[in-house]
Amino acid sequence: MCYGHNQSLSRNSLRSRRSNDGENEDTVVVDGLRDRLAETEARLRRARAREAELSRRLEQMKRFVSVMEIMEAFLERRFQEQKDRIDRLFSPVSTK
Numbered sequence: 001m002c003y004g005h006n007q008s009l010s011r012n013s014l015r016s017r018r019s020n021d022g023e024n025e026d027t028v029v030v031d032g033l034r035d036r037l038a039e040t041e042a043r044l045r046r047a048r049a050r051e052a053e054l055s056r057r058l059e060q061m062k063r064f065v066s067v068m069e070i071m072e073a074f075l076e077r078r079f080q081e082q083k084d085r086i087d088r089l090f091s092p093v094s095t096k
Helices: 002-090
Strands: none
Touching: none
């Protein structure tokens, strides 16, 4: 009788171990997935921060280019005005 009783306990303990092992495996899998999700979210946050920084720098560059284009147009106009003035100074005076 003792043997049968011990056998029953052994079966129950095996079942509970299997159940616990399955729960442990599930817990390990869930924890692993949570870790991966946390890493992915952290990478996403870093990527978004990088994107925001690059967008800010792009806008600065666009403003810089706009200023440079304005300066270029101004300098071209001033150059042409200076050239015209020099041409007038050195052109022969017509006598009428």
